[in-house]
Amino acid sequence: MLTIFLLLMAGLLTLWLVKWGSEKEPPDKPATVEVPRKPQPKPQPASTDWRLVLVNPWNPLPETWEPPVMQALPSGWEVDARCYDDLRAMLDDCGAAGHEALVCSAYRPRSLQEELFEDLVQEYMDQGLTEVQAREEAAKEVAVPGTSEHQLGLAMDIVDLDYQLLDDTQADTPVQKWLMENSWRYGFILRFPKEKQATTGIIYEPWHYRYVGREAAEEIYHSNLCLEEYLQGK
Secondary structure, eight states: OHHHHHHHHHHHHHHHHHHHHHHSOOTTSOOOOOOOOOOOOOOOOOOSSGGGOOOBTTBOOOTTOOOOOEEEOTTSOEEEGGGHHHHHHHHHHHHHTTOOEEEEEOOOOHHHHHHHHHHHHHHHHHTTOOHHHHHHHHTTTSOOTTOOGGGTTOEEEEEETTBOOOSGGGGGSHHHHHHHHHGGGGTEEEEEOGGGHHHHSSOOEEEEEEEOOHHHHHHHHHHTOOHHHHHHTO
């Protein structure tokens, strides 16, 4: 009887060990590794210099932000009055060099930015994208309302009178070649260079110029920086 009892106990013990072992994760199964997400650029501290206010996808303007005193250009577009003289000097000198530059956009109130953004979202949705996808794509081309430099009055889109399309070919026009080489002398920078898209959050725009003041523009131009990189180093 004792022998039978011991055999039964041994069998039960064997069954329990097999069951317990089958419920454990196999030792050779690789552990789950959590891949860290790529960090997004952090918001920059607000600059006390009105010329260096940073506006981008990560640094929106406050809801209470009010535009400064504006001054109208001959084309009808308005800019911050404090950069008007430097802008006029740049455009006049560009003309004296034999090129015809045209400001096709400057200050935009938030309401206009909202209209432009929503129109582009609708275009993408008409092409078959979902609303989420359409908004993601639209944000690559038109700043989300509240994150556009045009709302500052310090940014303007400048094109060649003989070629007024906002595409990469604009960079090959006589006006853009002159501006890219000389705009820093008047306090302006090409705001969204081709090689800085990941940092600025905006696609290459060889027509978009931003006033930052002559000292900062010279440093940015000669250091081959974008505004985000320049402010991080200050």
